[in-house]
Structures are given as structure tokens and as C-alpha cells.
Amino acid sequence: MIPIAIIGAGITGLACAQRLKEAGLKSVIFDKGRGIGGRVATRRIDGMQFDHGAQYINAHGRAFSAVLERFVASGSAATWRAANELIGIVGSPGMSSLAKALSVDLDIRQNALVGSIMDAGNKWLFTVNGSEQTATQVVVTVPAPQVPALLGLEHPLVAKLKPVSFAPCLTLMAAVRVPAGRIVWDDENALLSWVAQDSSKPNRSASDASTWVAHAGAKLSKQNLEKTPAELVDLMLPMLCDRLGVGLDQVSYASVHRWLYARVTAPLGLPFLQHENSDLYLAGDWCIGSGVEAAWTSGTALANEIIFSN
Ligand SMILES: Cc1cc2nc3c(=O)[nH]c(=O)nc-3n(C[C@H](O)[C@H](O)[C@H](O)COP(=O)(O)OP(=O)(O)OC[C@H]3O[C@@H](n4cnc5c(N)ncnc54)[C@H](O)[C@@H]3O)c2cc1C
Numbered sequence: 001m002i003p004i005a006i007i008g009a010g011i012t013g014l015a016c017a018q019r020l021k022e023a024g025l026k027s028v029i030f031d032k033g034r035g036i037g038g039r040v041a042t043r044r045i046d047g048m049q050f051d052h053g054a055q056y057i058n059a060h061g062r063a064f065s066a067v068l069e070r071f072v073a074s075g076s077a078a079t080w081r082a083a084n085e086l087i088g089i090v091g092s093p094g095m096s097s098l099a100k101a102l103s104v105d106l107d108i109r110q111n112a113l114v115g116s117i118m119d120a121g122n123k124w125l126f127t128v129n130g131s132e133q134t135a136t137q138v139v140v141t142v143p144a145p146q147v148p149a150l151l152g153l154e155h156p157l158v159a160k161l162k163p164v165s166f167a168p169c170l171t172l173m174a175a176v177r178v179p180a181g182r183i184v185w186d187d188e189n190a191l192l193s194w195v196a197q198d199s200s201k202p203n204r205s206a207s208d209a210s211t212w213v214a215h216a217g218a219k220l221s222k223q224n225l226e227k228t229p230a231e232l233v234d235l236m237l238p239m240l241c242d243r244l245g246v247g248l249d250q251v252s253y254a255s256v257h258r259w260l261y262a263r264v265t266a267p268l269g270l271p272f273l274q275h276e277n278s279d280l281y282l283a284g285d286w287c288i289g290s291g292v293e294a295a296w297t298s299g300t301a302l303a304n305e306i307i308f309s310n
Pocket residue numbers: 007008009010011012013030031032033036037038039040052053054055056057058112113114115141142143146150169171215259261262263283284285286290291292293295
């Protein structure tokens with residue numbers, strides 16, 4: 001039997017497992033994805049790469065600042081500046097490097113889709129790609145709207161998630177030849193709320209065309225979630241070219257990723273949830289706020305609770 005099963009290898013799950021490991025507790029992480037990191041992600045296509053999830057990180061608390069400092073010192077993170085202004089810390093050579101740095105010496109099962117989780121008295125039953133597994137303790141770190149699929153709509157913890165909300169985000173990835181100039185636009189009221197030259201981040205591999213990432217603003221994302229990937233490119237690419245002042249003929253690659261649950265718009269206000277003094281826990285960025293620091297803080301706080309109670 002698995003001592004502690006963690007569902008999700010995003011920053012919450014990885015931070016939780018690392019803290020447990022430091023205290024000598026063994027956990028196994030299951031993630032449905034091919035890679036680790038969840039919304040901290042880097043996509044590699046034809047020799048190019050795009051950070052299509054989290055763009056950069058800023059730490060506010062001392063504990064998370066220390067983690068980022070360690071990553072910068074070891075080379076898995078670096079400081080990103082635009083026109084000498086600090087934007088934030090990014091993974092090096094991609095945002096997914098942050099997840100890799102957090103995953104060292106952990107037992108992680110990828111391509112492992114977890115189905116329903118059920119209470120079986122003194123243990124928990126759950127399915128992984130259809131096969132049954134058992135664990136003494138279970139930590140669920142998926143976005144709050146995905147929790148009912150695992151626990152069932154009637155589970156008491158599901159009712160507690162009502163105040164939590166997420167916004168979707170359509171992310172355009174494009175390779176565009178652009179004369180040197182401005183590399184970041186950040187305006188939550190614009191149709192494209194974030195536009196950045198991804199290839200301007202430190203330690204990215206040199207490529208002929210510069211790579212860009214653009215986010216549709218909250219309203220545009222919400223209104224167009226049902227469109228096909230090709231329709232989304234047709235919608236967003238002219239907006240990007242317009243912003244950059246170049247023609248569509250300067251574009252050598254474009255695709256769109258649809259994040260249904262991208263950023264937390266209303267958090268829970270607690271570091272994690274526990275089901276009636278049992279060994280079933282929920283954690284995630286959505287417990288505390290929006291962003292990687294919230295995810296790390298939630299995962300670490302939950303691990304400390306488990307360590308304390310073991
Ligand atoms: C487009 C975008 C831009 C962002 N920009 C920033 C930014 O600039 N700065 C910042 O700090 N934050 C940013 N964020 C938010 C940040 O990425 C998240 O706050 C953080 O990564 C959340 O981590 P998490 O571990 O809580 O959740 P996730 O990263 O969502 O991890 C959950 C994991 O659970 C897995 N999973 C889900 N269901 C199952 C299942 N049934 N079985 C197995 N595995 C499952 C998923 O595959 C995933 O890996 C951005 C997010 C997006 C999408």
C-alpha cells in the first residue's frame with residue numbers, strides 16, 4: 001500500500017512531496033500529464049520553445065524567496081529583465097525547469113490518470129488508468145473545479161469549494177520576425193492582456209525567428225472557449241501582429257493552448273482542506289491565491305500538517 005498518494009505533479013504536489021521527503025516520509029505522485037509542472041509548462045516545437053503557462057514568478061514570503069534563490073544559484077532559474085527593469089524570476093532554460101528542480105528524488109508516475117477516490121475504512125481506494133490502487137493518506141492538488149470528478153458531487157469537501165473560482169486563458173504561441181523593440185505588454189483591460197517575447201528570457205536557445213506568447217484577456221478568453229484551435233489562431237494572431245506592427249507574412253509558426261482553469265479569481269482563504277480529521281486532503285494555488293507562490297505555500301503547509309500528525 002502507498003503511504004501517501006499525491007494527485008497532481010504541479011507546484012503544489014511537488015512542494016508537498018519535497019517537504020514530506022525532507023521529513024523522511026515517502027509519497028508517490030500521480031499525474032495524468034506527459035510532463036510534470038502542470039500550469040508551469042514549456043512546450044517544445046521544431047527547435048523552438050514557449051512557456052505557455054506561468055510566465056514568471058515573484059516571491060513575497062521569505063520561505064519561497066529562499067527557494068527561488070536556491071534555484072537561481074543552481075542555474076534552474078534566472079532573472080528576466082526588460083529594458084533593465086526586473087520582470088521576475090523564470091525557469092532556465094524554460095519555466096518547466098522549475099518543476100524539474102522541485103522533482104529531484106521524488107517518485108512520480110506520469111501518464112497516470114486518477115479516477116474516483118473512495119473511502120475504504122482504514123485506507124483509500126483510487127483508480128490509476130482504470131487499475132485500483134490503495135493508499136493510507138491521499139492528497140489531491142488538482143484545480144478546485146476538477147475535484148468533484150475525483151470525489152463525487154456529493155462529497156462534503158466539494159461543498160466547501162463553492163467560493164473558489166477560476167478564469168480561463170487562451171494562450172497564443174507564435175514565431176514572428178520582429179525588429180528589436182519593446183518585449184513586454186501587460187494590460188489586464190486589453191484584448192491581449194499579456195504579450196511577451198518569450199525568446200527574450202534568459203538562457204533560451206537562439207532561434208531564427210523570435211518566439212512570442214500572448215494571453216487573451218479574461219473576457220476574450222471566456223467568450224471564445226468553444227472555438228477550434230484553428231479559429232483561435234485566426235482570432236488572436238492578427239491581434240498580435242497588430243500589437244507588434246508586423247504583417248502576417250512575418251509569422252512562421254502559430255498555435256493556441258486553451259487553459260480552462262488558468263488563474264484563481266476567488267481563493268478559499270485557507271492553506272488546505274482536510275476531510276473530517278481523516279487522511280484525505282485538498283491543496284492547490286486556489287486555497288491561498290493566484291500564482292506559483294500560492295501553490296508552493298499550500299503544498300508545503302499541507303506537508304507540515306501531515307508531518308505533524310504522523
Ligand atoms: C496561462 C497562465 C499564466 C500564468 N501566469 C502566471 C505567472 O506569470 N506567475 C505565476 O506565479 N503564476 C501564473 N500562473 C498560475 C500558476 O501557473 C499556478 O498558480 C500554479 O502553477 C498552480 O499550481 P498547482 O500545482 O496548484 O496546480 P496545477 O499546476 O494545475 O497542477 C495540477 C496537476 O494535477 C494534474 N491532474 C489534474 N487532474 C488529474 C487527474 N485526474 N489525475 C492525475 N493528475 C491530474 C494536472 O495534470 C496538473 O499537473 C499562470 C497560469 C496560466 C495557466
